[in-house]
Amino acid sequence: MTEVLFYHLTVSTLEDALPGLLERSVSRGWRAVVQTSSEERRNAIDTVLWTFRDDSFLAHGLDSEPNAGEQPILLTTGPENDNSAQIRFLVDGAPPPDLGSYERGVLLFDGHDKAQLAAARSHWRELKEQGHAVTYWQQTEDRRWERKA
Template sequence: MSPVPTHWFYHLEGSTIENVLPELLEKTLAKGWRALVKLPKEMLSEMDDLLWTFRDDSFLPHGRDDEPMADWQPILLSSTADKAEGFEAVFVIGGESVSDMTGVERAMVMINGRSETDVTRERGRWKQLKAAGAELAYYQQNARGSWEKKA
C-alpha cells in the first residue's frame, strides 16, 4: 500500500454520475474493498436513494455517515468526511476531496465533462497530484459510453 493512492480520473461525456457510479461501486465491492463516496451535501439523499433502486434485481449495500452504524457500511456516503481510514477506495464527486487518504488503494475522481468548471477544476487536481508524484490514470468515455484510457 502506497502512502498516496493511485488516482483514476473518470471523464464522463455522455453518461451522468448516476449512470456510472453504481457499476463502479459494484466492481469495488467485487474486489472486497470498502468504498467512501464523498459528494456535495445536496447530492447525498438522491445518491442514497439511487443505490437502493438503481436496478430492479439488485441494490448496493450502503449507508450514510450521518446515520447509525456508519462504520459497518461497505459503501459509505458522506458530504463531510475528511479521513478515509478503513477504506480501500474513495470516490470524489463534484469537486469534493478527502485530505487524509491513509490506507486507500485507489481514489476515483469523477469529472462531469459537460461542465467546464468541473473539467478545469479537475485539471488543476491532476497537475497538483502529478507534481506530488502520484500515480495517475485518465479514462474518458467514447461515443459508445465505454471507457478509454487516455493517460
Template sequence: MKVDFYHLTVTPLERALPQIAEKVLASGGRLLIVSESEAQRAALDRLLWTYTPESFLPHAQAGAGDDAAQPVLIAPAPEPANAARNVAIVDGVWRDAALGFDRAFHFFDEDRIVEARAAWRELGDQGAVERRYWKQNDSGRWEQAA
C-alpha cells in the first residue's frame, strides 16, 4: 500500500488534485475523493467540470446517481462505492480506512501540518505501508523529499 503525502505550499489543491485524478484515470484506475466538508465537496464537484477549458474529469458526488459507475467519486468518507482502489484525502484529515486502498493521496496545507506529521509517524510503524512525502520547490514543481 502506498501513501503519498502532498504538502500544499505553492500550488493550491484546486490545481494539484485534477492532475492526480487525470493520472489515476489515465492508468485505468478509479479515484475516491474524500472530504468531510460539504462545501468543499460541492466546490470540487464544480471544479472537476471546469478546471481546464479543453477537458473535464467524469465524476459525481456520492449519492447523486449511480455511484458504482463513476470513475471519480466525491464522498464524505472513505467508502469506495465506485470500487476505487485509489483515494485522495483532500481535507487534511488522515483516516486509517484509507489503508484499505492500494494507494492514498493525502493533501494537507500549513493548517494541518501537525496532523500530517502525526499520520506520517504512525504509518511508519506499519511495514506494509510505503510512504512518500512530496513538497513543492519555489517554482511550484513537486519534489519527493522523503
C-alpha cells in the first residue's frame, strides 16, 4: 500500500512549507501532483511556486493548461493523475482520491483551522482502514518535522 504522511502545520503556512517539500520530491526524480480544494487556491499556489524564492522556481503547470501531463509538478482540483506522479499532495482539506497508485501521499493541514483538523482526522481513519501506512508529523517551533505517530 501507499505510504501516507500527515503534516500538521503549526508554525509555517502552507505557502511556506509546500515549496520545500516539492523540491525534495522532484530531487528524488518524482513527479508530483498537488490537489487543492478550489481553483482559487490552486491559482494562489501557482503564484507562490513562481515567486517563493528569488534564486529558484519550481517548474509546474495547472491541470487547465495544455500539456498538463508533461509537467513535473501539476496543480489540480480533481482526483486525476494526469502527469503520472509518484507523490500526491493534498492541501486545504482536499479529499483524497484512490492513493493506491502512488508511492507516497502527503496531507498538509493547518493546525489553526478547525475544519482542516477535522478533515485530517477523518482522512486518517479512512486511509488507515484502507490499509495504507499512515504516519503523523507535527511541526516544531524551529519549523522542522517531528514524527508523533
